[in-house]
Amino acid sequence: MFENLENELPGDGKLLISEPFLFDPNFRRSVILLCEHNDTGTIGFVLNHRLDINLPDVLEVETLLSIPLFLGGPVQKNSLHFIHNIDALISTSEQVTDNVYWGGDFEIVKEMLAGNTLEVEKIRFFLGYSGWGGGQLADEIEEKSWIVTDANEEIVFQEDNDKMWKSILKSKGGKYKLLANSPESPFLN
Numbered sequence: 318m319f320e321n322l323e324n325e326l327p328g329d330g331k332l333l334i335s336e337p338f339l340f341d342p343n344f345r346r347s348v349i350l351l352c353e354h355n356d357t358g359t360i361g362f363v364l365n366h367r368l369d370i371n372l373p374d375v376l377e378v379e380t381l382l383s384i385p386l387f388l389g390g391p392v393q394k395n396s397l398h399f400i401h402n403i404d405a406l407i408s409t410s411e412q413v414t415d416n417v418y419w420g421g422d423f424e425i426v427k428e429m430l431a432g433n434t435l436e437v438e439k440i441r442f443f444l445g446y447s448g449w450g451g452g453q454l455a456d457e458i459e460e461k462s463w464i465v466t467d468a469n470e471e472i473v474f475q476e477d478n479d480k481m482w483k484s485i486l487k488s489k490g491g492k493y494k495l496l497a498n499s500p501e502s503p504f505l506n
Contacts, residue, residue, distance in 0.1 A: 327454055327467040328354045330414030332472065333361065334485055337499035341405040343391040346482040346501075349447050350400065352411070352419040359449040362389040362398060364441070364473060365481040372430075372442050379431040384437050387478075390447030399426065400441040402470055416470040438474060456467055466494070 324333065324475070333349040351361040364387065372384040373396065400419050404410045406429070407421035427499035429435040440458055449457070457463055466489065475481060 324466070327351055327359065327426070327458065327465050330417070330468050332364075332466050332485070333454075334466060334482065335463055336464070337496055341463055342384075344447075348472075348481050348485060349390070350417075350473055352400070352413050354454070355448065355450050359447075359454045361447045362441075362443045363387065363447060365478040367478050368444065375444070376427075376430075378427050378430045380435075381433050382430060382435060382437055383439070384435075385443060387441060387443045389443030389445045392446050392448040393436065394445035396445060398443045398446055399423075399440055400443075400473065402474065403439050414468050415496065417473050438476070441474065464489075470488045486499075 327333070329351060331351045331354075333347070333351065335344050335349075337346070339345055339347075348364045349361040350364055351359060353360040366388040366419045368386045368388055370386050371385055372382075373380055375386065381392065388394070393400045393443060398420065399409070400413065400417060401421070402416045402418065404412070404421075407425050409420070410421035412420035413419050426435065426440075454463075458465065464486075466485070472485065473479070475484075477484075484498045486493045
């Protein structure tokens with residue numbers, strides 16, 4: 318589908334944008350933040366697949382905060398992960414890109430939740446993750462299943478998750494803007 322479109326190389330701090338007609342329901346119209354990419358594989362989190370449950374529904378911590386959960390991907394859906402932009406407070410985080418960090422000391426996060434001091438707009442929690450073995454993602458990019466582009470704090474923590482896929486493609490302009498307006502089904506006119 319993405320014939321003759323320029324594509325960046327995958328890496329930490331990049332986004333994967335799924336092609337419009339990717340049939341895999343795990344990645345349909347997905348925006349994935351890549352947090353780790355090397356010769357052995359890739360780990361990322363789907364930014365725009367919000368679940369109908371909140372963090373207090375799966376974590377035993379008393380908090381008044383209502384923090385949504387996202388489906389990070391189809392791998393280990395019973396594992397909890399988080400990205401944030403509060404590195405100064407959460408030690409041992411790994412920087413993904415400017416002002417975007419992955420993981421860190423979860424005990425600090427739990428203390429912030431219990432004290433209701435966590436700024437909800439500065440953190441995202443995921444059940445599961447998206448993962449590829451060494452070379453697997455490169456093959457999928459070669460098959461034109463993904464567009465690779467830069468991530469930034471504004472995109473990663475944007476609130477309108479339902480429109481994220483479309484707005485990123487539109488912002489790239491040109492051919493990408495046309496893709497953003499593709500129908501949900503290739504059989505629709």
